[in-house]
Amino acid sequence: MNLLNKNGVPSLEQIKSRFPSKELLLTPKAITECYEEIPCNPCSTVCPFDAITIGEDINTPPVVDFDKCTGCGICVYNCPGLAIFTVQENEEHLLFKIPYEFVPYPNLGEIVHAVNRNGEIISKAVITKVQISSRQDKTVLLHVQVAKEYLHEFITVRRII
């Protein structure tokens, strides 16, 4: 927990611990980057597939059942900490669904910077969908296509102004 406590960036080990095994990523899966015990459970209550467990003690970090998880993304825009995203590994690319709360929204097809957890630009990425609905209550879901080598690095995008 050390570096996370000092600067808000989890270690690679911590990050990998939230991922399922590689073959399960052929379909999208939710990655819950919730490393601390905080009193919070919306991700488990909103999941329509009962794939996220927290239990009676709402301080328990969420556990994802990757067999049940369809990567629908409902937990992504309901997480108050914006700490969840989904990822899918295709033949050519990775496809992420990330929460986004800034204006102006990126456009479909826009090339953006891919950013890591340190806020550093690691590569370019493409926006493949800008998903908005009233149910999402102002948290946009950006579908982002990223190169495969950034599976454990990519976390968000930054528009190229």
Add this chain to the structure above:
Amino acid sequence: MTNYDLVIIGGGPAGLSAAKIAAEAGVKSIIIERDYHLGGQLVKQTHMFFGSEKQYAKTRGIDIAKILVNNVMDYPDSIEVMTNTTVVGLYDDMVLTLLQNESYSKIKAKSIIIATGASEKFLAFENNDLPGIYGAGAVQTLMNVHGVLPGENVVMVGSGNIGLIVSYQLMQAGVNVKAVLEASPTIGGYKVHASKLKRLGVDILTSTSIKKAIGKDKLEKIIISKLDNDWNYIEKTETEIETDVLCISVGLSPQSRLLGMIEAKMKYVPTLGGLVAVINKHHETSIKNIFVAGDVCGVEEASSAIVEGCFTGLIVSERLGHKHQNHDKLYNDFKSQLQNLRSGPFGKKTRTGLEELRRDEFVK
């Protein structure tokens, strides 16, 4: 002088919740709020709240405020509201004196719930009174309530939840947050909030504090310094940062001064934020029929304030002879919600504080 069964001082989450439960039980109340709006600090919180469904988790603070206010508006015959009204006096014979603009009046209460919340602490450093140095809550009011940009660049002092959340909200409003300074070696608030900031390229500097603010009649730059393990500035580690806004977010202090007027038994408990009333398990102070709820009895989160408000509303209703029809079920539910909210590592401070307070608990 008008008599009320229940007077609730403070129209924030605790006060609004108490009024609602009391109204459900058939108790008439009046909420007295010194600001021009109800909702307390919730009205400027644009982020989704934590906790569980019962405390409106995943709902934005601004929307929780609307829900709580609407709950109160559902009982126009039971709940009276006075805004722009300050309770300026609280007396032994359960008389309250009120000041609304130029108008001064007195009312009498059978029972009182003090839900006056908490206010931001200050920090001592050279030139800390320069315009441009704001409490973090003040910055939120400017940008989220009035849509006014606080400035161009901000340095945030304090990495508790408020400091981290307000920094994120500043970025959302288009203000550049240059850094978050934290005097301790570790980040104070939830790490998910810190992670959100790091992604945006904001530096979180631990073991660092503000030493001096510089500017002519308004802030222009600051001098920061690293701290050693005893909170002393380390020589020769000073850096200058140009900024027009400095936000101070170093904790909240309960606004418990009214309790001093009736000589309620108080205790200074740092883990609860400061001077709080000594209370029994029903949130009653040492003065019969005067209760406290929300941040004024211990600084926590809005989720706890809502539950404490509900709880005291329930207790007071029974005391007034209007036992809520679901009294027992709700009593246990509210107690278990509070326990749940406080059981994790972030609840440790509150648990320690309440333990310390309980040592002074008087027998009634």
Add this chain to the structure above:
Amino acid sequence: MRIKDHPILEFKDQKPLHFTYNDTLVEGQFGDTIASALHNLGIRKLSHSIKDKRARGFYCAIGNCASCNMVVNGKPNVRTCVTLLEEGMSVKTQVNKGVLYD
């Protein structure tokens, strides 16, 4: 400066309100407190400390700290951060502790 686009909040255009600041005609909008209107106009210094006349400004925004006290419509010690702006208000910088007239 007003925020135009915000990811969570909607800031609708509000009715402009005219008032005077130290006898100069200025503009705020409906919903502003006096302090927020002045802040939007770039005015940072709202009062002075009594003894050393140090500049003071907006600090707590909830009516606790008294740094924003100004003379409004002739009345001193008005906490401008919790007082809503009204059309035609006269807002002046206060000198010392303020003077109350009969």
